[in-house]
Amino acid sequence: MPEPGTTALVILLPAAEPVLDAARRVDPALVRPGLPAHVTALYPFLPSSSLTSEVFAAVRSVAAGFAPAEVSLAELVTAPGFAAIPTPELQPIADAVCARWPEVPPYGGRFGPRPAAHVTVAMGGEDETLSRVADQVRPLLPRTDRAEALQLVALGERGWEPRLTAPFGG
Numbered sequence: 001m002p003e004p005g006t007t008a009l010v011i012l013l014p015a016a017e018p019v020l021d022a023a024r025r026v027d028p029a030l031v032r033p034g035l036p037a038h039v040t041a042l043y044p045f046l047p048s049s050s051l052t053s054e055v056f057a058a059v060r061s062v063a064a065g066f067a068p069a070e071v072s073l074a075e076l077v078t079a080p081g082f083a084a085i086p087t088p089e090l091q092p093i094a095d096a097v098c099a100r101w102p103e104v105p106p107y108g109g110r111f112g113p114r115p116a117a118h119v120t121v122a123m124g125g126e127d128e129t130l131s132r133v134a135d136q137v138r139p140l141l142p143r144t145d146r147a148e149a150l151q152l153v154a155l156g157e158r159g160w161e162p163r164l165t166a167p168f169g170g
Contacts, residue, residue, distance in 0.1 A: 006155045007051065007163070008043035009059065009097055011090055012036055015145035016073055016119045019085065022136040023122045027129055030083075030122035034159040039090050039117050041097040041150060042106055048154045048163075056152070056164050062100050063150040063166035066093050074142040076121065078130050083137070084118040090147055091117040093168075097150070 016037035024031045046055060073085045094117045098106055106115050122133045152164040 002044065002155050004155050004157060005048040007045040007048050008153050008160075009041040009045050010035065010038040010043075010151050010153060011041060011093065011147045012038050012149070012151055013071060013073070013087075013119060013145045013147065015143045016085065019073070019119070019121055019137050019140050019143070022140060023083070023133045026122075026132045026136055027125060030125050030129070030133065032120070032123065034155075035153065037119055038151075039087050039094070039119055039147070040106075041090075041094045041117075042101065042104060044108065045101070045104060045152065048156075051152070051154070051163065058100060059150060059152055059164055060166040062093075062096055063168050065096065066168045068168045069093075069147045071145045071147050072142060073119065073145065076134055076137050076141060077118075078134055080127070081124055081130075082120075083122040083130050083133050084120050085141070087117045087119060089117075093117075093147075093150070 020031050020037050069089050071087050071089050076083060076085055121137060148168055150166045151162055153160045154163050
């Protein structure tokens with residue numbers, strides 16, 4: 001569980017929220033609380049105490065280099081303890097973010113230097129529970145959304161809070 005002061009760079013995808021709601025109905029513990037549906041570009045990011053105007057400018061600069069993107073939420077994939085919707089359209093953005101901050105390995109290096117961009121639908125749970133999640137989620141797909149910004153969020157005492165929204169394309 002992350003501690004206060006942890007930050008992340010995310011891309012919000014509100015169209016995926018009904019998918020997360022379906023997973024919550026199966027088991028609320030499977031869906032991480034506090035953030036709307038999103039694709040993680042880099043987590044953990046820099047500690048909250050390290051956020052400066054230069055960091056904010058760099059986030060804006062990375063975001064400005066990408067146009068808003070249409071995202072297809074088409075397929076649910078599962079693995080032991082995990083269910084997600086791949087978002088390959090957002091991989092170039094995640095790659096650019098990770099390239100800009102190479103000293104910050106995504107997910108602490110647990111999934112290699114280039115984890116696939118995705119919306120996490122469920123984390124944890126036994127195979128049978130994830131099968132029930134899949135049964136609830138698959139009828140909700142496909143969905144589409146438009147990724148419009150890179151958002152810097154920080155975990156505070158009241159939960160995850162936006163610190164910066166950097167629109168794609170400037």
